[in-house]
Amino acid sequence: MSTIKIEGLSKSYRKVEVLKDIDLQIDTGLFGLLGPNGAGKTTLMKILSTILPWKDGQVTIYDFDLSKEGDKVRELLGYLPQHFHAPGQFTGREFMHYVASMKGLTDKKERTDQVERLLEEVNLQPQANKRVKSYSGGMKRRLGIAQALIGNPKLIILDEPTAGLDPSERIRFRNLITKLSKNYTIILSTHIISDIESSCEKVAVLNNGKVLFQGTTVALAEIALNFVWELSVPYTEYDDIEKKHAIISSRKEKDSVVFRLIASGSPDGRAITVQPTIEDGYMAVINGVIK
Ligand SMILES: Nc1ncnc2c1ncn2[C@@H]1O[C@H](COP(=O)(O)OP(=O)(O)OP(=O)(O)O)[C@@H](O)[C@H]1O
DSSP states (O other), X not given: OOSEEEEEEEEEETTEEEEXXXXXXXXXXXXXXXXXXXXXXXXXXXXXXXXXXXXXXXXEETTEETTTOHHHHHHTEEEEOTTOOXXXXXXXXXXXXXXXXXTTOOOHHHHHHHHHHHHHHTTOGGGTTSBGGGOOHHHHHXXXXXXXXTTOOSEEEEESTTTTOOHHHHHHHHHHHHHHTTTSEEEEEESOHHHHHTTOSEEEEEETTEEEEEEEHHHHHHTTTTTEEEEEEEGGGHHHHHHHSEEEEEEEXXXXXXXXXXXXXXXXXXXXXXXXXXHHHHHHHHTTSOO
């Protein structure tokens, strides 16, 4: 059974349609929503989080009709918004107690037990008495996750949780999400492929308000089979190749440059096909090489 079922969902801001006839099924575990800036990820996350109304389409979350039973859905939901902000003068622990009280945890012992368990879960207990304004970006995001887990939600929605984190904070955050996905259904939106590479089994690719792909990460990589090429050319040809093709990456070697690029047929007599990655699949879908 799907945790979330979305059928024919469209959403406009004034007259501009930013989600276009979306069909999506999300099962338990960790689900990655991939897409470039402006694709519509936050809009979709806000709709699923009951914050934003929409125009057409049907959304069912754990058998509840989101348009009529938003209150029921909210009871099952934890949400980390894209621009999460906790007031700087609170300590991490005070903030957690504040959110828990707002969510109706009035029994002090029950609230304290839950706050301490969650601070431990996100590894913030050692800094819990420090003011939030002294936290690093990674610590603030971990606090954001901890507050989303208050009230034992079944579904956690994380909107671009790794944006702006340095590489070590990102790895730490990724490991935390992987650990949590054993007990919760998590939807993670991101434009950073490595966020989902190691931990998500299923993904969807959103671009210009449309779902261009949904399936396993393995299937996303395989979609680019025979479309990914490596081409080694003298450095003088750099600009020419870059202008003509959808480049995924390039690396400089002694007097040459090696491009990794996406093309539906051989882009050049010197090119060879190579094994695709998830990033290749994503780029192929976004660039419209594969219909
Ligand atoms: N409140 C709003 N009013 C009008 N247009 C909006 C509003 N919010 C978002 N948009 C537009 O809707 C489109 C989708 O935006 P959205 O924030 O959902 O995308 P996103 O994939 O989350 O992008 P990003 O990664 O940059 O946050 C964009 O073109 C954006 O400019």
